[in-house]
Amino acid sequence: MAAVEDWTRQDSTAPAADGGLGISLSRVEKAFGALQVLRRFDLNIPAGQFVAVVGRSGGGKSTLLRLIAGLDRPTAGQVAIGKSQVEGLNPQVRLLFQEARLVPWQRVVENVGIARGPDWREAATETLAAVGLAGREDDWPSVLSGGQRQRVALARALVSRPQILLLDEPFGALDALTRIEMHKLLEGIWRQRGFTTVLITHDVAEAVALADRVIVLKEGAIALDIPVDLERPRRELADPRAVELQRQILETV
Ligand SMILES: Nc1ncnc2c1ncn2[C@@H]1O[C@H](COP(=O)(O)OP(=O)(O)OP(=O)(O)O)[C@@H](O)[C@H]1O
Ligand SMILES: [Mg+2]
Structure with a gap:
């Protein structure tokens, strides 16, 4: 069972x-x-x-x-x-735009994973590592560079393993x-x-x-x-x- x-x-x-x-x-x-x-x-x-x-x-x-x-x-x-x-x-299907469109009052890891349901933090942390942002989970979007924000947006797009x-x-x-x-x-x-x-x-x-x-x-x-x-x-x-x-x-x- x-x-x-x-x-x-x-x-x-x-x-x-x-x-x-x-x-x-x-x-x-x-x-x-x-x-x-x-x-x-x-x-x-x-x-x-x-x-x-x-x-x-x-x-x-x-x-x-x-x-x-x-x-x-x-x-x-x-x-x-x-x-x-x-x-x-x-x-x-996931989309990525020219602007990262992050939620400013959510930390990086929340931006990536929070919409994902159970175990979201683990999946988001793993995906952030895959885009080169290990250790940045608890940063606010406002402290990131443009390239880093786009990495977060990429992680958010990839966290659910889209086809x-x-x-x-x-x-x-x-x-x-x-x-x-x-x-x-x-x-x-x-x-x-x-x-x-x-x-x-x-x-x-x-x-x-x-x-x-x-x-x-x-x-x-x-x-x-x-x-x-x-x-x-x-x-x-x-x-x-x-x-x-x-x-x-x-x-x-
Ligand atoms: N919702 C809409 N209502 C009316 N016209 C629209 C709408 N969306 C797009 N268009 C028009 O359709 C045409 C194509 O727009 P589209 O955004 O697909 O172009 P694009 O190739 O992506 O251009 P760009 O390289 O500037 O982003 C444009 O003339 C645009 O004004
Ligand atoms: Mg366009």
Whole structure:
């Protein structure tokens, strides 16, 4: 009996299996009034893939992410995660934004874990260590640097072991060195855990450094969809193949 209870409790609180879920959009359209933002949009992202989406401001990148996250609904077409249609927020999907959006009156560990239920402190502490913030559990958000706050936000996104991580310009506000640190951190965790990742970025070098595949969004459609077949971990600046891919992307954007 006790064993059954234990198992049940674990089932509701233990991390989901890693490996990611696929994302598929078929014939998706999204309009806001007369403004057509996405038009007959088809996209398949296999489980575990790391996709970067680049494109000009106002091109519909955040809109695309919101549809995948279930924060918004398409005007037409279907969005699916794994085998299920998206019909609102999904606990398997987590989002990270440009601003960390921490709760100022909660300590770091509470920001990461408090919404998680039983054993939250342990899980939050472990995830904070994974993002390089061991020992900072009891700090207030106000004493952290911008990069550290973004690490806390990343930990909060990862603590429930999501199958899909959606990132909307998460490093855009950070200085160049901190950004490169965050790239290494994200790539390391992604390689270890294998969740499916969609990263929106204005930074083409960032896209090529991190992604398996780069998509250029232009006027509501996919203007370019190219694989990045460079071995990992990648060195960001030196590789001429990376530079050539960046050139190709910049030509399309
Ligand atoms: N809720 C909304 N209501 C009306 N229009 C919207 C809404 N959300 C987005 N839009 C419009 O849809 C278009 C695409 O917006 P979106 O935020 O997806 O662009 P983006 O590619 O993320 O741009 P940026 O790079 O500046 O973040 C814009 O013209 C925007 O004004
Ligand atoms: Mg946006």
